[in-house]
Amino acid sequence: MPAEPSAPRPRTGVWLVGARGSVATTVIVGCAAVAAGLHPATGMVTETAPFADCGLPPLASLVLGGHDTVDCPLPKRAEALVAGGVLPHGLPSAVHGEVAAADREIRTGGPLPGDTRSDEELIESFAADIRDFVRRGGLARAVVVNVASTEPVAMASVATGSVATGSGSGLPASSLYAAAALRAGCPYVNFTPSTGLHHPLLRAAASASGLPYAGRDGKTGQTLLRSVLGPMFAQRALAVRAWSGTNLLGGGDGAALADPGAAAAKNAGKERVLTDTLGSAPEGEVHIDDVPALGDWKTAWDHIAFDGFLGSRMVLQTIWQGCDSALAAPLVLDLARLTARAHEAGLSGPLPELGFYFKDPDPGSPSALAEQYAALVGFAGRLRTAAR
Amino acid sequence: MPAEPSAPRPRTGVWLVGARGSVATTVIVGCAAVAAGLHPATGMVTETAPFADCGLPPLASLVLGGHDTVDCPLPKRAEALVAGGVLPHGLPSAVHGEVAAADREIRTGGPLPGDTRSDEELIESFAADIRDFVRRGGLARAVVVNVASTEPVAMASVATGSVATGSGSGLPASSLYAAAALRAGCPYVNFTPSTGLHHPLLRAAASASGLPYAGRDGKTGQTLLRSVLGPMFAQRALAVRAWSGTNLLGGGDGAALADPGAAAAKNAGKERVLTDTLGSAPEGEVHIDDVPALGDWKTAWDHIAFDGFLGSRMVLQTIWQGCDSALAAPLVLDLARLTARAHEAGLSGPLPELGFYFKDPDPGSPSALAEQYAALVGFAGRLRTAAR
């Protein structure tokens, strides 16, 4: 007697806002490469032992698409990342089918210059794109993840209208996409420091949505270090007097963050972790410099002046040299999987248990990495036993 | 009716092996300075909130003494540390009474060159010194803490005799002192990588003693960092390929560790934390250079080559510049207080809960600093409710 055909594996969508950027392209190429066994899952926390049997969607079941305002084809973007040393030579062609498939699932975002559509019209348009993506792919669900360039802080300022009434309030683009995610019934993750769902006008809609969401601002380098070094100083009762930092990066992010407003958004997260883990804010500034010559590679120097016993003056310095997109991409995949599973399990509201991934986590998250990791592993335990 | 006179506060002894060294001198000066309110308790974990009300002996109740084989008076040693920038100018004279009192409690250690006494005779002599110290001071108890220069590994080699029978087995000096502590009924802490109680011939005596003990090798700089950075890489699923390090230090410790045998003892601890937290040993070596020009200040450079997503090559470097004695001294005071309280509470055997302080903790201790800290705070909770 022939075996009954197994039920077709449900597929899960990952809708990337900024789908043609370096991070998104690395997510798309990398997801295919790891799923095909071409590369180990280095940097993907959800592929380690504590996350086995949690019901996370397999990498091979993820379907990728998204919005972007530029139209450079993904395969071309991928080759540019090869030239920049972000992706290994030959990898884009090895997974060309998947990259081309994702390219077909990218829709034009906005608002573009000269765009006269109201916020309500934009939100509805974006939501329709996402709903079509889900329907077209026969997806069980899709998670919307913001990986677009950082917006200036100023854009999130005074907004007096109401999304519900569509009165043209001037929401920042990141918030328009977030509103569209809610309207399309999709979980939402904000991997950038942009406003996204953190807008007063979206608060009620988020609460009422019954959807899980998480953010914000992926923790990939300097802040990751700070979240383990800050607790170390605190636990050892050493008195940090000044914590200064400089970041050098090229790529799109360097240029975006050269805007003082955008840098302010990013730096707020970097300093929050120090205040939270040290108990008070030390002296010191953080600089973000756009250095195009570095391409997608970034260098972060931190100088920490601290006092030891009897006032002795000591210093720790750290230098972190990493590839921004390669640091971010596996975390984006982690977050998409975890949030999709949370949705399946019926969870809603903010997910502070994902604070491990963020500079500016949802309220209720601890600030020290070790505690964030413990919370994440605990969350995996809940998912393991949750409804499927 | 006059109040009844309160019972005199019991006093606790701290017997320092290597009592005229830089660490011991900083312990003695610093204990007096903090007790007198001249300096904050920076670096002393036991003075932070989680350790309140645990019944730890107050700093003002500690009585300091110890063994040493050199006879430079402590006040002179203290002035040398002022000249070297370890102690603040004027502090030794501000606590001159306490320093002079400790100086009077130092006895000649051994074995000195040409010393013909057997191991048994040396142990008995050392134990008598400790017993006299306790009796003379009317102390409730004394903790013996090894802060002497690191012994070469070779000295801990083949030993076939038996301490019980006093057959002249050639125990290393650190083990003679440890045996003396047991014989005098004192808890023992080994702050150095020397053998101490970790000698096969002492195993039975340690077990039978009913005393608490802890060790070994205080974690003051590079290994402290490794114990937070190792877990960070592991938790983020980043693949550490090579972890290389160089330590520059002058002072006595630099010279002692220039001996390849002594360095081997120290480096074993440094590498253990990597293997334990990363799951396997990465490539890379550790160097310890004697650089007399640096005096008591040490610099540790670490270079960590790791792979991220899709094989991208990244690097973290750390540079730690600290004062060895100022890093060690508050931890020595912490350990003396915690171990004395453990003795009072009736605890015996190894104290893996103190692994927070050590490069090479007692079996049962976790390796990551955050978990070690949690274990330490848990231990404080046990002490809070334990018998006094």
Place this chain on the structure above:
Amino acid sequence: MPAEPSAPRPRTGVWLVGARGSVATTVIVGCAAVAAGLHPATGMVTETAPFADCGLPPLASLVLGGHDTVDCPLPKRAEALVAGGVLPHGLPSAVHGEVAAADREIRTGGPLPGDTRSDEELIESFAADIRDFVRRGGLARAVVVNVASTEPVAMASVATGSVATGSGSGLPASSLYAAAALRAGCPYVNFTPSTGLHHPLLRAAASASGLPYAGRDGKTGQTLLRSVLGPMFAQRALAVRAWSGTNLLGGGDGAALADPGAAAAKNAGKERVLTDTLGSAPEGEVHIDDVPALGDWKTAWDHIAFDGFLGSRMVLQTIWQGCDSALAAPLVLDLARLTARAHEAGLSGPLPELGFYFKDPDPGSPSALAEQYAALVGFAGRLRTAAR
């Protein structure tokens, strides 16, 4: 027959603008300490072999005084520098006589807040102070050296009056002192990035004065390094793509340079050396952060991204940790001696041969340190044979 009494040694004045600042205090204490043989002349280039027999005034023949707008006594300032680790303990009291003597030679500078004197009145008042100093001490000559805090660039802006007519042109304070030096017939050295003699209104007077002068902006750390590393890259035909830097410093200078205008003045010098030695300006920014916790100690981090053969990407990083005043003071003494001797030798106008000492040297100076050193040694040769 008794030897004829030797002619009394002529004495040379050093008039410090900013005479109570950290640099000036270190100059005054250090000059006395080295003259008395209490310390070697570390950092003083004029005490090395190539400068012997050049007729430079001996340190013991220097008489120190100056202007300042604050009135904290020098001995107290010196003790503050001891506390900050800049001066060795005990040194101020060992040279108390000389420090007190210099303190008596300090006059109130200006303009102070609310000061209604015209530029002309201020210049005349300052010049009178300097003339009195020379007369009182029976000095052969005095050199005026600006070591005051850096002025904002803006202060040096549009000035349409004329110093000659005293029409209240709003000269920056540094230029008022420079004009006073000219009027008092004294050589002038500008050790800061402030305007000083580089003001259009002073150009004619400087030319007509027949006095030697030199500047500007002492090269003590990051720029010193740049002036040897820039030429290295150029000589090796390596292509520097980006040169980024961050400076952390406390003390008065940190606060002064936190002012963006003052920082701009300083950074112009730092970048000039790169453009001059590399042939074009690389990418990259320079930050100057005020970190009060560092006191008089400064840390400069430089990150240099360069291309090698076949486009390979390489990086050099440097970290300079020094004491600002201790770096500056011996150079100030060098400059005072060299300029005094130049005056004695009848030289006039700018001294590009002293470009070795400056971030922004006089026209005609090479930019690479090695060539500047060769020019300086050549200058010493000229002085050796010049009139006395």
Place this chain on the structure above:
Amino acid sequence: MPAEPSAPRPRTGVWLVGARGSVATTVIVGCAAVAAGLHPATGMVTETAPFADCGLPPLASLVLGGHDTVDCPLPKRAEALVAGGVLPHGLPSAVHGEVAAADREIRTGGPLPGDTRSDEELIESFAADIRDFVRRGGLARAVVVNVASTEPVAMASVATGSVATGSGSGLPASSLYAAAALRAGCPYVNFTPSTGLHHPLLRAAASASGLPYAGRDGKTGQTLLRSVLGPMFAQRALAVRAWSGTNLLGGGDGAALADPGAAAAKNAGKERVLTDTLGSAPEGEVHIDDVPALGDWKTAWDHIAFDGFLGSRMVLQTIWQGCDSALAAPLVLDLARLTARAHEAGLSGPLPELGFYFKDPDPGSPSALAEQYAALVGFAGRLRTAAR
């Protein structure tokens, strides 16, 4: 009337000892790439302005060949260097013709294990290979350049025989090749710290040869930096107390230098530059660690503790991250061209004017890079006017 055909351009051979190593492969690929205009001549000093019109052989006229003891084909070696990030992707195939041509000009070196030939037989065999190379290519001349892995120091030890008599003295391999160069009438350059021509038994033959030669040990990273920083400290009269360094490198060189004997050879050069430029040897050690994970990339950390004015303690640290082969290859091409031209110009004996390129230059070379550069430019001037 038609123009007379120009005389065919004479061609110059470059015979690489270690012709299949990373450096040689980069030389061969890079020479072709730059000659074809595919890459700028970054890192080639002889392509800068001061070397124009000196009569150096054009890159396009160089013919490459050499000895090696392994037989991995050059195109395959080149692909391995692409994978390691040393060569740009696609470059080996773009210059495949030239690489294959060089591959055909490589002969088996020696002595191989089990080789029973006497030194004399080996020298004669190597010389015959070189003579054949010159004859086959119709070359005007060939320069022999040693770019093989570093030999242990011990191999250069007691040698009592005589090359002239061929008595089987046990010359190190590098000296056998050097002797073969002399015998074949070829100028010789030693880019490694191996003995080469620096062998007592070769002294007379070198003198009598009438050939120019230069060495030894290419200065590509840490020592390059030391040769500019050492003079800076000396010129500024700063007192260097300790200069410590650690080098991490993989590739063949890392493994070769893990041999303490080989490291000793290399370190001698590194320390010489300090002693020469500072006037005395500071404290401090140099480590060379084999870290295979780094491949052909090397990291050198230097820590320089120095005293400033009044004994203030300061520190400079440098971190150099470069690609060893990409740093070496353009210098090898420079040296081959300069030495070939020197030969054409009739120069003989050591060429201390090439000290710019070496850790351990020929006697008569200055130690500071700036002076070495001046000497090199002066040498170019001599070549410009020399016979062709």
